Amino acid sequence: xxxxxxxxxxxxxxxxxxxxxxxxxxxxxxxxxxxxxxxxxxxxxxxxxxxxxxxxxxxxxxxxxxxxxxxxxxxxxxxxxxxxxxxxxxxxxxxxxxxxxxxxxxxxxxxxxxxxxxxxxxxxxxxxxxxxxxxxxxxxxxxxxxxxxxxxxxxxxxxxxxxxxxxxxxxxxxxxxxxxxxxxxxxxxxxxxxxxxxxxxxxxxxxxxxxxxxxxxxxxxxxxxxxxxxxxxxxxxxxxxxxxxxxxxxxxxxxxxxxxxxxxxxxxxxxxxxxxx
Amino acid sequence: xxxxxxxxxxxxxxxxxxxxxxxxxxxxxxxxxxxxxxxxxxxxxxxxxxxxxxxxxxxxxxxxxxxxxxxxxxxxxxxxxxxxxxxxxxxxxxxxxxxxxxxxxxxxxxxxxxxxxxxxxxxxxxxxxxxxxxxxxxxxxxxxxxxxxxxxxxxxxxxxxxxxxxxxxxxxxxxxxxxxxxxxxxxxxxxxxxxxxxxxxxxxxxxxxxxxxxxxxxxxxxxxxxxxxxxxxxxxxxxxxxxxxxxxxxxxxxxxxxxxxxxxxxxxxxxxxxxxxxxxxx
Numbered sequence: 001x002x003x004x005x006x007x008x009x010x011x012x013x014x015x016x017x018x019x020x021x022x023x024x025x026x027x028x029x030x031x032x033x034x035x036x037x038x039x040x041x042x043x044x045x046x047x048x049x050x051x052x053x054x055x056x057x058x059x060x061x062x063x064x065x066x067x068x069x070x071x072x073x074x075x076x077x078x079x080x081x082x083x084x085x086x087x088x089x090x091x092x093x094x095x096x097x098x099x100x101x102x103x104x105x106x107x108x109x110x111x112x113x114x115x116x117x118x119x120x121x122x123x124x125x126x127x128x129x130x131x132x133x134x135x136x137x138x139x140x141x142x143x144x145x146x147x148x149x150x151x152x153x154x155x156x157x158x159x160x161x162x163x164x165x166x167x168x169x170x171x172x173x174x175x176x177x178x179x180x181x182x183x184x185x186x187x188x189x190x191x192x193x194x195x196x197x198x199x200x201x202x203x204x205x206x207x208x209x210x211x212x213x214x215x216x217x218x219x220x221x222x223x224x225x226x227x228x229x230x231x232x233x234x235x236x237x238x239x240x241x242x243x244x245x246x247x248x249x250x251x252x253x254x255x256x257x258x259x260x261x262x263x264x265x266x267x268x269x270x271x272x273x274x275x276x277x
Numbered sequence: 278x279x280x281x282x283x284x285x286x287x288x289x290x291x292x293x294x295x296x297x298x299x300x301x302x303x304x305x306x307x308x309x310x311x312x313x314x315x316x317x318x319x320x321x322x323x324x325x326x327x328x329x330x331x332x333x334x335x336x337x338x339x340x341x342x343x344x345x346x347x348x349x350x351x352x353x354x355x356x357x358x359x360x361x362x363x364x365x366x367x368x369x370x371x372x373x374x375x376x377x378x379x380x381x382x383x384x385x386x387x388x389x390x391x392x393x394x395x396x397x398x399x400x401x402x403x404x405x406x407x408x409x410x411x412x413x414x415x416x417x418x419x420x421x422x423x424x425x426x427x428x429x430x431x432x433x434x435x436x437x438x439x440x441x442x443x444x445x446x447x448x449x450x451x452x453x454x455x456x457x458x459x460x461x462x463x464x465x466x467x468x469x470x471x472x473x474x475x476x477x478x479x480x481x482x483x484x485x486x487x488x489x490x491x492x493x494x495x496x497x498x499x500x501x502x503x504x505x506x507x508x509x510x511x512x513x514x515x516x517x518x519x520x521x522x523x524x525x526x527x528x529x530x531x532x533x534x535x536x537x538x539x540x541x542x543x544x545x546x547x548x549x550x551x552x553x554x555x556x557x558x559x
Contacts (some may be wrong), residue, residue: 062454079457093451097554098473107469108459141554142401159459 009035010057010073010163010195017067017220018054028054029065030220036163036197041189043198043206045253046216047261052199055221056167060086061195070161085161089168091149095140101127101151102136105158126158129188146177150184157188163195170205179237182209186235203253207246208235215256224256289470329520339521340529358526363505366422367494370429374490375483378434381443382479383471399438407432408496420501425494432493433486440482444475477551480544487540491533504531 016032019025030053036042036162044050059070061080067274070077072084080086104121114122116121127133130150140148149169156164166185170178172256182205189196206213207229215224228251231240240246313331320330342360345353385392407428414431447472456466468540498507504523513521545552 053517060458062457069280080460082460084458086454088455089452090451093449094455096470098450098476098548098550110460139553141550163478 008038010038010040010198011036012071012074013059013068014061014071015068016055016058016065016070018051018058018063018065019067026182026264027220029058030217030222032049032068033227034214034223036195039193039195040164040212041186041196041210042074042212043200043210044168044216045200045203045206046221047218047256047257048201049219050216051114051219051259052201052216053167053235055216056086056165056199059109060084060165062086083162085156085157085159087149087164087169088153088168089171091152091169092140093150095148096195097139097141100137100139101132101143101154104151105155106156108159108219121248122160126154128156129157129191130184144177146181149181153181153184153188157192160192161194163197166196166199169198171201178205178235179188183235183237185209192254203257204241207231207238207250207253208237213249213253215253217260223262225253243270323476326519328519329523332361334520334523334527338524340519341524342528345379345468357505359509360532362422362496363498363507364532366497366505367429367490370426370494371433371487371490373426373430374486375431375437378437378482378486379441382438382544383445383475384436386442386445386473386475396442399435402438403470407493411497411500411508415501422504424501425497428497430491431492433490436478436482436485436489440478441475443470444478447478448474477548480540480548484537484544488533491529491536495529532553 002044011030011168013084015182015249016029017027018029021025032055044055054063058065059077061070061077061084064078074082076082077084082233096107099107102123106125109119109237112117113185123136124133127136130153132150132154135143135147135151138235143151153169170181173181185196185198186209198209208231213229215227215228216222217224229249231243231245316331320328341355342353343351343530345351345356385395410431411424411428414424414428418427452470453466453472456470461469494505495510497505498505505513507530510522510525510529513519513525
């Protein structure tokens with residue numbers, strides 16, 4: 001299945017599958033085929049335990065899958081590519097507590113390619129983008145959870161990846177902060193023109209943020225549906241969520257996921273793409 | 278981090294904590310002072326030649342080491358002949374142990390297989406009391422400085438080594454993953470992630486080692502060529518110069534206290550983040 005679009009595909013996943021061998025053989029990913037077009041905001045949503053984290057680790061090159069290939073800009077992903085950054089769910093264990101906020105960001109900037117002034121500029125710009133300019137000299141553990149995740153996002157932004165993968169980044173912050181961070185991601189995408197692949201278990205969030213939502217089945221995961229999101233931009237936390245299109249789409253996805261979690265995994269329907277309206 | 282800035286929460290507690298520390302400090306010194314007074318009175322009543330009053334010990338202490346000319350900061354020649362060699366070998370042996378302990382510890386901690394091989398050996402060898410090895414160090418390295426420095430290094434490497442292994446093994450996998458995502462090279466992973474993560478445990482090991490180093494230094498100086506604080510104490514005892522003996526003991530106490538305080542100061546600066554992250558804010 002390939003996403004039909006006029007834009008070129010930045011990330012292409014072909015026949016991706018992963019099996020954890022060992023005493024308890026576990027097939028985490030059945031077969032995944034999809035592509036993320038350049039500049040797109042694609043979200044992936046699925047029932048809990050659908051192998052989302054395994055998938056992201058394979059896509060980012062932190063782990064090599066047992067089957068299939070991942071191509072970034074046409075080149076196979078072996079090890080983590082320079083053009084890719086990953087924001088983890090667990091910000092508190094991803095940020096370095098022995099470095100300040102600015103220090104955490106500076107740390108990922110290659111010293112050789114950037115002058116001191118350029119590094120400073122990158123740090124300021126990315127902190128400004130996440131609204132944390134005042135916290136540059138704080139330590140991560142002096143900040144609230146939402147702020148810490150902003151730092152992790154700023155760090156990824158300063159690295160200037162062409163694609164940003166996010167692994168349930170807002171799963172452990174409160175609802176108010178989550179809404180703020182969602183809008184932050186939309187603003188950041190606008191400002192830096194990045195391609196974003198966003199994994200979440202929150203259906204509303206997946207629809208609210210993305211141009212396209214991929215619905216995963218239970219593990220061994222396959223793609224159940226690829227749905228285009230035709231909601232007007234800029235999105236609005238209240239307005240967008242009360243649009244008929246939004247409500248219908250989220251209900252449709254919710255039904256798919258409910259069916260997935262009640263039904264026993266049958267033969268995966270590969271290439272079964274559908275689109276609303 | 279500024280102590281007065283409260284806008285991000287948590288840090289506001291600082292002044293009160295400083296005040297509490299001051300009180301603890303006063304209490305500790307007060308107790309020490311009281312002990313001195315009790316000693317003084319008890320010694321004067323008992324009037325034993327083995328337990329002279331603390332005032333006379335202190336007087337002799339000053340005479341021995343702090344009554345030099347102003348151009349040597351009032352330090353006497355005794356400082357150069359007794360204290361400096363002792364301190365040099367103690368810190369020398371300890372430094373060697375720290376460097377070797379950290380290097381070996383990182384190597385063992387990073388490799389499961391190496392660890393499985395080496396750990397039983399480590400636990401066996403470190404169980405041997407270092408003084409029991411003095412004869413073998415005598416034979417191999419003579420009765421001079423090499424023997425003493427090596428003995429100290431051998432005795433104090435274990436806490437550093439074991440704590441480093443432990444520290445390196447408990448590095449967050451997510452920190453290492455983060456390093457991979459942002460393409461850290463091996464050097465950056467080592468100095469930027471592994472070493473800082475393990476630093477609190479390494480420092481804990483270094484502190485234990487430092488106090489053991491002082492003990493082993495004294496023991497090593499009581500054998501072999503007479504040289505250093507250990508031999509001053511032993512020599513004074515053998516010739517019934519009780520005041521000299523007690524001065525040496527007092528000196529050891531002061532040295533141990535000061536060195537430990539200095540290391541604690543360095544530790545709290547380097548691993549300030551650790552305490553903060555632990556006490557937690559959010």
